[in-house]
Amino acid sequence: FLVEPADRNPIDPKAWQLDIPKAGTTDALYVRLLEFLDAALLQRFIDVSGAQGQLIDGKVTVEENEQVWIFKPGTPWVAGKYSLEILKTLEDLTGNKVGRAFEVDKIEQPPATGAEASLTYSLPFTVPAPAAQ
DSSP states (O other): OOOOOOOOOOBOGGGOEEEOOOTTSOOOEEEEOSSOBOHHHHHHHEEEEETTSOBOOEEEEEETTTTEEEEEESSOOOSEEEEEEEETTOBBTTSOBBTBOSSOOTTTSOOOOGGGGOSEEEEEEEEOOOOOO
């Protein structure tokens, strides 16, 4: 057996690196996750939404040993605000979830309220307008 130190770090979407496409293209949005996550969960637990909360239609793939989430929109990107809507039940390989480590003492934790009680985590990003030529 090989035993590694325990991973007690919750998934932190703020640490993810986003490669944001340009408006007017159907280029993919690349999200570098910085750790291994389950491909099946990644395909079901992350969506892209527009500024009004509407889901953006597109195709999701997962690459680079389940460390890169890729979203290719069905229609060209429009300049503006978007967000990744991530279900907080997304888990890493050791059971840590978004914002919550696997081994948590629920007795000492106060009940979640407000944004903490939400089932999703929103990670905002902006698709820039094309540069004027």
